[in-house]
Amino acid sequence: MILKIRHIFLIGIIATVISCAKNEEEVIYIDSEIKPYFDRFAAEGEERGVTVDFIAARIEGYIEDVDETNILGQCERNSIDPDRLIMDKAYWISASDMDREFLVFHELGHCFLNRTHLDTSDSNGNCTSMMHSGTSGCQNRYNTNTRETYLDELFEN
Numbered sequence: 001m002i003l004k005i006r007h008i009f010l011i012g013i014i015a016t017v018i019s020c021a022k023n024e025e026e027v028i029y030i031d032s033e034i035k036p037y038f039d040r041f042a043a044e045g046e047e048r049g050v051t052v053d054f055i056a057a058r059i060e061g062y063i064e065d066v067d068e069t070n071i072l073g074q075c076e077r078n079s080i081d082p083d084r085l086i087m088d089k090a091y092w093i094s095a096s097d098m099d100r101e102f103l104v105f106h107e108l109g110h111c112f113l114n115r116t117h118l119d120t121s122d123s124n125g126n127c128t129s130m131m132h133s134g135t136s137g138c139q140n141r142y143n144t145n146t147r148e149t150y151l152d153e154l155f156e157n
């Protein structure tokens, strides 16, 4: 399967004129279907010494129709409002548990860990990072057997 995952960096307006961007009563929305994957990400991070707090980091999770074809998920960054992780509804419905986890973790790699794409591959052509772009040609091997290795790479880089 070819994954084309894009993340949009919305630089937003430089916040110099905004003195109070943070509202104490701000509610961070995370879709109830995405929440279990956010929780898993937090648990995997904790195991690796990474403290994960989506409220403090201000990262939301939505399932929406993404109009652009081949976009399965994206992370919209915003300097003022919370970042928005958006899963394409059509893909989400059809995706397996492992596919969903991969996609959510990949996007949180952008949104939460501030990672960019890494398209390195091993001698067999397998992607060495789950932060691959989906367009480089390396083979995504994220599954229950490789998961731990990919998660180590995700959190420890």
Ligand SMILES: [Zn+2]
Pocket (backbone or CB within 6 Å): 005, 006, 007, 106, 110, 117, 131, 132, 133
């Ligand atoms: Zn990406």
